[in-house]
Amino acid sequence: MTDQANEYLKAVSSETLANFKAIAAAAQERLDAARTSGADAFIHTNTFNSGVAASKKLSAISATNVTGYRELTREPAICRVQALDEEGERHTYYIARKSTVALHNGSKLASYGSVVGRLASLTVGTEITLQIAGKSRHFELLENIKYQPRFKDGAWDSLNTTVQGEDFGPLTVESLQALLRGRLEEADAEALLDALLQGSPSDTVLEGLRHEVRRSMALRDQPILDRFQDEIFRLPLDSQLLILGPPGTGKTTTLIRRLGQKLDRALLTPEETSLVERIDHPQQPHEQSWVMFTPTDLLKHFVKEAFSREQVPASDARIKTWETQRGELARNTLGILQQSSSETGRFVLKASSHHLRPAVEQAPTQWFDALHAFHKQRLLGQLQQGLTILVQLHHVVGADLVRSLVDIMATAEGGDLMAAYRALDGLESQLIPLLKSLKEESDQSVRKGLIRSLNQDRDFVDQLAAFIDSLQVDDEADADGEFDDDAGDEPEQQQTSSQKAVQVYNRSIRTLARLTFLKRSVPKTSAAAKIRDWLGKSRLPLKDELHSIGESIAAQNGLRRFVNASRRSVSEVPASYRQFRREAVKANQWYDGQIQHPRHLDAMELDAVLLLTLRTARELMAQPFVARNRTEPRFAFLQTIRDRLYNQVLVDEATDFSPLQLACMASLTRLETNAFFACGDFNQRITQWGTRTHDQALWAVSRIDTRPITTVYRQSQRLNAFSAKLLEILGGDLDCRGQLPEHLHHTGVSPSLLEDAGDFQDVAIWLVERIQEVEKIVNIGELPTIAVLVNAEEQVKPMAESLNHLLEDINLRAVACADGQSLGVGSDVRVFSVEHIKGLEFEAVFFVGIDDLAQQWPDLFGRFLYVGATRAATYLGLTCRAKLPPALESMRAELVSAWS
Numbered sequence: 001m002t003d004q005a006n007e008y009l010k011a012v013s014s015e016t017l018a019n020f021k022a023i024a025a026a027a028q029e030r031l032d033a034a035r036t037s038g039a040d041a042f043i044h045t046n047t048f049n050s051g052v053a054a055s056k057k058l059s060a061i062s063a064t065n066v067t068g069y070r071e072l073t074r075e076p077a078i079c080r081v082q083a084l085d086e087e088g089e090r091h092t093y094y095i096a097r098k099s100t101v102a103l104h105n106g107s108k109l110a111s112y113g114s115v116v117g118r119l120a121s122l123t124v125g126t127e128i129t130l131q132i133a134g135k136s137r138h139f140e141l142l143e144n145i146k147y148q149p150r151f152k153d154g155a156w157d158s159l160n161t162t163v164q165g166e167d168f169g170p171l172t173v174e175s176l177q178a179l180l181r182g183r184l185e186e187a188d189a190e191a192l193l194d195a196l197l198q199g200s201p202s203d204t205v206l207e208g209l210r211h212e213v214r215r216s217m218a219l220r221d222q223p224i225l226d227r228f229q230d231e232i233f234r235l236p237l238d239s240q241l242l243i244l245g246p247p248g249t250g251k252t253t254t255l256i257r258r259l260g261q262k263l264d265r266a267l268l269t270p271e272e273t274s275l276v277e278r279i280d281h282p283q284q285p286h287e288q289s290w291v292m293f294t295p296t297d298l299l300k301h302f303v304k305e306a307f308s309r310e311q312v313p314a315s316d317a318r319i320k321t322w323e324t325q326r327g328e329l330a331r332n333t334l335g336i337l338q339q340s341s342s343e344t345g346r347f348v349l350k351a352s353s354h355h356l357r358p359a360v361e362q363a364p365t366q367w368f369d370a371l372h373a374f375h376k377q378r379l380l381g382q383l384q385q386g387l388t389i390l391v392q393l394h395h396v397v398g399a400d401l402v403r404s405l406v407d408i409m410a411t412a413e414g415g416d417l418m419a420a421y422r423a424l425d426g427l428e429s430q431l432i433p434l435l436k437s438l439k440e441e442s443d444q445s446v447r448k449g450l451i452r453s454l455n456q457d458r459d460f461v462d463q464l465a466a467f468i469d470s471l472q473v474d475d476e477a478d479a480d481g482e483f484d485d486d487a488g489d490e491p492e493q494q495q496t497s498s499q500k501a502v503q504v505y506n507r508s509i510r511t512l513a514r515l516t517f518l519k520r521s522v523p524k525t526s527a528a529a530k531i532r533d534w535l536g537k538s539r540l541p542l543k544d545e546l547h548s549i550g551e552s553i554a555a556q557n558g559l560r561r562f563v564n565a566s567r568r569s570v571s572e573v574p575a576s577y578r579q580f581r582r583e584a585v586k587a588n589q590w591y592d593g594q595i596q597h598p599r600h601l602d603a604m605e606l607d608a609v610l611l612l613t614l615r616t617a618r619e620l621m622a623q624p625f626v627a628r629n630r631t632e633p634r635f636a637f638l639q640t641i642r643d644r645l646y647n648q649v650l651v652d653e654a655t656d657f658s659p660l661q662l663a664c665m666a667s668l669t670r671l672e673t674n675a676f677f678a679c680g681d682f683n684q685r686i687t688q689w690g691t692r693t694h695d696q697a698l699w700a701v702s703r704i705d706t707r708p709i710t711t712v713y714r715q716s717q718r719l720n721a722f723s724a725k726l727l728e729i730l731g732g733d734l735d736c737r738g739q740l741p742e743h744l745h746h747t748g749v750s751p752s753l754l755e756d757a758g759d760f761q762d763v764a765i766w767l768v769e770r771i772q773e774v775e776k777i778v779n780i781g782e783l784p785t786i787a788v789l790v791n792a793e794e795q796v797k798p799m800a801e802s803l804n805h806l807l808e809d810i811n812l813r814a815v816a817c818a819d820g821q822s823l824g825v826g827s828d829v830r831v832f833s834v835e836h837i838k839g840l841e842f843e844a845v846f847f848v849g850i851d852d853l854a855q856q857w858p859d860l861f862g863r864f865l866y867v868g869a870t871r872a873a874t875y876l877g878l879t880c881r882a883k884l885p886p887a888l889e890s891m892r893a894e895l896v897s898a899w900s
């Protein structure tokens with residue numbers, strides 16, 4: 001670096017530290033003002049007439065402001081940029097992480113999420129056009145300085161500041177204070193001595209960018225994104241995006257930053273603001289209307305801190321696994337699963353069962369499409385049968401009504417069920433009263449028969465109740481009569497045994513009457529047949545009576561199919577599924593598992609039922625005739641679902657979710673926003689059911705826009721090269737390889753290998769030697785993050801125990817992170833089962849028993865190895881109980897036995 005550059009650097013450092021002080025002081029002034037006059041000091045709007053919701057929103061804004069100012073007192077700025085505008089004028093901006101404050105000294109401070117904040121992501125020499133205050137402004141970036149501010153002993157400093165100027169850099173300045181003083185601080189003299197002894201440059205200014213050792217078990221702070229990530233995170237709120245990229249390219253980082261930006265009303269574009277205001281709901285304001293799905297609980301814990309840096313409160317209600325969300329929806333909201341063991345009729349989830357063929361589980365989209373088509377056909381069939389009945393009974397229901405229904409059915413048969421529902425919605429004012437009067441008449445006639453029997457025998461109802469209790473009824477045999485009465489539309493209530501007996505009597509007589517009228521036989525195993533036989537001729541209504549009741553019931557049956565038809569398209573998904581599966585099993589299609597009970601569902605089947613329910617409900621919600629009448633009681637069933645939708649849905653490690661699960665998640669976005677943001681990597685899929693191809697992703701979210709990112713920020717050059725080779729020999733998608741950022745000095749070391757390792761005690765000896773090496777090489781006064789990965793949950797504790805025997809002697813500890821529930825604390829060596837470590841990052845990773853893994857999971861071995869190996873930033877160790885698996889033999893030359 002030239003003397004001139006050095007002097008310039010000092011001048012800028014001095015300006016920076018003065019500005020840090022000024023920003024922190026200005027922010028403190030605002031905080032003090034708020035304290036004396038109440039937090040509402042920030043609000044200049046008159047709230048008297050704005051209602052409760054508006055004042056709630058404003059107090060939320062003032063709370064955000066307070067947090068923002070407080071953050072500025074801790075971290076005044078994260079960047080300083082200089083840019084040349086189209087008129088040749090130089091502009092200097094300081095950029096803060098989230099908030100801004102006006103400065104008295106003329107310096108300009110913008111937040112990173114603002115339009116000007118984009119300059120922070122550019123490299124020097126890049127040109128950009130920005131829309132500032134409605135005007136297009138063109139800039140060329142001349143200089144970019146990134147800070148890590150620290151306040152120590154009453155003075156501001158910035159550590160590991162990176163600087164890139166027009167004709168110098170990038171450089172890393174260890175400490176701006178030290179640069180200004182020309183030496184490292186006294187307190188750091190020891191570090192300086194160590195650095196000198198290791199032969200590293202003693203100067204506080206280093207050429208290039210340096211790797212930052214991973215010290216904590218949380219997603220690393222990355223306040224400024226690169227240009228490509230930055231572009232993605234600012235895309236409009238109502239986008240559907242899938243970021244694809246190799247491990248460690250900052251996909252999760254980008255996702256969290258995007259959420260932070262899109263939740264901050266001050267940073268939304270005018271279009272986004274008007275969209276958010278249109279859909280804002282006092283019960284679930286925009287700031288809380290989001291959910292993020294992660295495949296494991298561990299990843300959930302790993303990213304939580306990154307959310308709080310974004311000032312986004314992220315409770316368990318916001319970051320979830322799909323299993324949690326699915327359970328809530330299927331059980332509580334949609335009633336697909338039974339809620340208690342006493343309840344009957346609904347499905348029971350058997351999560352560990354597999355009913356579908358493995359090939360269907362791996363590519364379930366065709367199966368789902370077949371189910372969808374079946375459901376539509378079944379709904380159409382119900383209406384067609386209704387029309388056939390009504391055409392014959394036009395003298396009961398009226399010829400005009402039948403003609404209208406004939407026209408509506410022509411539309412439905414043309415494939416447009418939604419248009420048919422719209423027309424039927426308009427016809428309900430005729431259908432419902434007619435149905436009601438027919439039912440009253442037929443109920444009256446059925447009741448007469450009951451009273452007759454009671455007159456003959458006062459114990460009739462008690463005897464009937466006792467008989468009903470002894471009945472073994474076949475639900476399927478009674479399913480035929482589902483439109484006989486509307487009891488199914490009412491919630492099941494607690495009944496006395498007499499009430500139940502009378503209800504079963506009524507239902508059975510109606511069924512018998514309808515089948516008599518239709519001249520059809522009664523299924524032998526049905527309740528109706530059993531009751532008929534029990535009643536005997538003397539207590540059954542006369543044949544003529546049955547015929548006339550039957551005619552009315554048949555007409556009601558026909559009419560009922562046209563009432564609430566749209567609701568049935570949603571509520572009858574489970575019934576369609578049961579029938580679909582019954583027929584497919586008979587036809588030897590799709591299924592081959594043992595289905596113990598017609599009400600049992602495996603996890604993928606539940607996803608399918610859920611998806612079909614959600615998609616049908618959304619299709620209905622999008623219909624103008626529904627949207628117009630959304631508050632009407634007849635559409636209350638949709639409101640329950642609407643209340644469960646989110647302004648934004650985010651998915652991390654999307655490829656571990658099946659296409660059905662991704663489609664369900666996308667179906668949880670508000671219809672107005674459709675804001676869906678997912679990230680993943682097909683090479684890192686470690687579930688059999690996960691999404692395998694881009695086509696599957698497109699099937700799940702039809703308008704998804706895929707954005708690749710390829711700069712690898714996690715791994716050293718050596719490990720990145722090793723990972724790329726691993727991908728090659730394991731047959732991964734080679735287009736998904738990444739490269740390290742320019743100017744990064746992070747060569748690293750080759751992975752190390754132990755063969756013929758023996759039992760855990762022997763492995764532990766080798767691991768502890770390597771851990772000590774890492775500690776020595778890293779030399780940061782504490783242990784960096786270290787993970788030991790084992791092949792199965794039951795190995796976690798024994799491995800941790802074996803390590804602890806040895807680590808104790810050097811004052812270190814290993815912790816068993818069992819069941820993927822805990823991330824461990826402090827600088828312990830963490831032992832995980834490999835299936836839980838998706839998305840995590842460590843400075844060093846040791847993968848124990850990879851030859852056993854190859855035998856245990858021949859299909860997924862390569863993927864587990866790839867995911868495990870790419871968790872490591874710098875140090876990777878592999879151990880084999882016997883020898884390196886044959887698939888990896890060609891990598892032997894890349895492996896060493898130790899690092900020192």
Ligand SMILES: Nc1ncnc2c1ncn2[C@@H]1O[C@H](COP(=O)(O)OP(=O)(O)OP(=O)(O)O)[C@@H](O)[C@H]1O
Pocket residue numbers: 219220221222224225226229245246247248249250251252253254681684713714838839840841870
């Ligand atoms: N623009 C950037 N500059 C420097 N470091 C970055 C940048 N973006 C991300 N990182 C760092 O890269 C590392 C990996 O980030 P992240 O976990 O978000 O990647 P990922 O693509 O989600 O990885 P994986 O596919 O393994 O889940 C983190 O330490 C993060 O801080």
